[in-house]
Amino acid sequence: MRTAWMIAMALLASAATAQVPGTKNLAAVSGGTYSADPDHxxxxxxLDHLGFTPYTGIFGxxxxSLTIDPKQPNNARLDVTIPVAKVTTASAGLTGHLLRPAKEGGKPDFFGPTPADARFVSTKLVTNGETGTLTGDFTFNGVTRPIxxxxxxxxxxxxxPQMGGKENIGFxxxxxxxxxxxxxxxxxxxVGDEVKLEIAAAFQK
Incomplete structure (x- = not known):
């Protein structure tokens, strides 16, 4: 019993002295080309659902890739691909509807069963420190528009080291x-036309 208690105290002490590896410090960015972390x-x-509630789904x-030079951040370049076929919602019925085949002679209501990937390619970044605006060409459902x-x-x-020791950067x-x-x-x-996007973007090298 005493041994278990001592182990528990040691684990708590270790957790109390652990440091979060990430920091909100731009000096921690070495620059170069990073790969998107698909898991994070x-x-x-x-979007609005019937005027009653907002409804949220996820693409993962x-x-x-992201290429960035901390000394010239406005020259950063981003090119990412989003697999629309892996869309996730809280409703199996809605997810099935999003990926439902077209009715005979028509078009799918949304993406269809084998939708093309979406893609965002940056064209301009304006930043001053920790915030900025990023413009790019967004290809979605076969249509390309700037956003x-x-x-x-x-x-x-x-x-x-036990987690790979890779350099990470997040936005x-x-x-x-x-x-x-x-x-x-x-x-x-x-069902609302305007879609609000909230993105957590993680990159590694």
Whole structure:
């Protein structure tokens, strides 16, 4: 019994002295080319449902790259791909509807069963420190349009050796699009046209 208590106290002491590896310090960014972390990059979308509630879903498994020079941050370049087929919602019925095949002779209400990946390629970044605006070409449902996101630096640093020891950098971003502009106008205006985007973007090298 005493041994178990001593082990528990040792674990608590170790946790109390542990340090979070990431820091909100731009000096921790060494620069170069980073790969998107597909397990920790999330694109959350929210739209109005019948005027009663907001409804949120998620795209994950994002791949791509970020190239950044801390001395010239406005020259950063981002190119990421989002697998639409892996869309996640809290409703199996809604997820099935999003990926439902077209009715005979028509088009799918939303994406269909084998949707093309979405892609965002940056064209301009304007930043002054930890926040900025990022403009790029967004290809979604076969339509390419420019969109602008508000971005903020979240943190950087290296993971512990037992977790790979890779350099990480993370950002948050927000923006809005109109789904009807990407050929996804099903249900408008009963189901909202404006889609709010909240993005957690993680990169490693």
């Amino acid at each position: 990059t999330l694109v959350m979308w929210t 498994s994002v791949t791509g 602008t996101l508000n971005v903020s630096f979240y943190g950087a640093g290296k993971t512990p 948050r971003a927000t923006g809005t699009i109109k789904r009807s502009e990407f050929g996804l106008g099903y249900g408008v205006p009963i």
